[in-house]
Amino acid sequence: MAVDLSLSWLGLEMESPLYNASGVMCRLREELDAVAASAAGALITKSCTLEAREGNPEPRYFSTPMGSINSMGLPNQGYPYYFQYAAEYDYSTGKPLFVSLSGMSLQDNLTMLQALDDLQLPCLPEVNLSCPNVPGKPQLGYDFAATAAALCAISRVYARPFGVKLPPYFDVAHFTQMAEVLNACENLRFVTCINSIGNGLVVDMDSESAVIKPKGGLGGLGGAYVLPTALANVREFSRLLDHKYVIGCGGIDSGAEAFMHILCGATAVQIGTCLHEEGVGAFSRIQSELSDIMEAKGYHALTDFRGKLKTL
Numbered sequence: 123m124a125v126d127l128s129l130s131w132l133g134l135e136m137e138s139p140l141y142n143a144s145g146v147m148c149r150l151r152e153e154l155d156a157v158a159a160s161a162a163g164a165l166i167t168k169s170c171t172l173e174a175r176e177g178n179p180e181p182r183y184f185s186t187p188m189g190s191i192n193s194m195g196l197p198n199q200g201y202p203y204y205f206q207y208a209a210e211y212d213y214s215t216g217k218p219l220f221v222s223l224s225g226m227s228l229q230d231n232l233t234m235l236q237a238l239d240d241l242q243l244p245c246l247p248e249v250n251l252s253c254p255n256v257p258g259k260p261q262l263g264y265d266f267a268a269t270a271a272a273l274c275a276i277s278r279v280y281a282r283p284f285g286v287k288l289p290p291y292f293d294v295a296h297f298t299q300m301a302e303v304l305n306a307c308e309n310l311r312f313v314t315c316i317n318s319i320g321n322g323l324v325v326d327m328d329s330e331s332a333v334i335k336p337k338g339g340l341g342g343l344g345g346a347y348v349l350p351t352a353l354a355n356v357r358e359f360s361r362l363l364d365h366k367y368v369i370g371c372g373g374i375d376s377g378a379e380a381f382m383h384i385l386c387g388a389t390a391v392q393i394g395t396c397l398h399e400e401g402v403g404a405f406s407r408i409q410s411e412l413s414d415i416m417e418a419k420g421y422h423a424l425t426d427f428r429g430k431l432k433t434l
């Protein structure tokens with residue numbers, strides 16, 4: 123029997139659980155179109171702000187054999203550009219479109235969500251609570267009270283289903299506290315775990331220098347560096363959240379890591395660093411590796427193993 127990678131969630135049908143992580147191949151219309159034309163099962167835009175932004179000075183992205191460090195600083199075209207894309211997007215392709223929002227303030231997020239609500243489009247917002255790279259702006263997701271207030275305010279202006287992109291958490295007490303905050307918000311229907319591990323530092327031995335320019339070299343880590351942290355966050359939020367979906371992101375560069383994320387409870391998975399390095403061919407490669415793994419294990423559908431991680 124052939125392996126079936128399709129999934130159905132929030133009324134969306136996807137042929138494959140793989141799509142791009144916000145930030146990669148999604149700043150410009152042409153990049154989004156390339157993801158849509160690939161084997162990806164969905165697509166998401168770059169996090170947007172009210173006004174277009176150039177972002178931080180370059181170099182602001184660097185890859186190593188173990189992953190990546192970035193301090194892009196939210197370069198984007200401004201929300202009307204992405205909303206226009208969402209308005210013109212052909213939803214009949216069967217690939218859901220997610221729009222990532224990362225206002226510079228709660229009021230900016232509310233303004234954008236109100237505008238999105240007015241458009242009544244079939245896309246879904248993922249509100250980014252975890253950008254680590256805007257100098258002087260802490261990640262909202264590390265402030266539980268501010269996150270609770272933000273979710274409450276969002277629900278008042280946007281009564282439709284939405285999701286949030288969370289930073290990684292590293293303490294069991296923090297998983298529990300954040301899950302409580304998230305569970306209190308009814309129309310929050312999915313959480314994406316994880317954004318990059320904020321404020322890492324990669325050092326070049328030869329030049330004895332940081333490798334990126336902004337913030338003295340500090341930036342968000344992605345790729346293999348973050349896989350175990352991402353899996354722990356997916357697993358814990360899958361266990362702790364009531365009737366919400368968890369989308370896995372972090373360290374997926376083959377079918378094996380996609381399988382692990384789903385085994386830990388991810389409904390779908392996003393590809394960041396690997397997509398940046400390899401381009402959209404990564405989707406078909408990872409998809410066929412995931413199919414091979416499932417076939418070898420005798421699994422026919424994602425539901426055969428989703429969330430079924432064994433513990434000792």
Ligand code: RRO
Pocket residue numbers: 145169192193194195196197224250252253254255317318342
């Ligand atoms: O643009 C960025 O610097 C950036 C963002 Br908004 C984010 O959410 N995560 C990240 O690693 N980089």
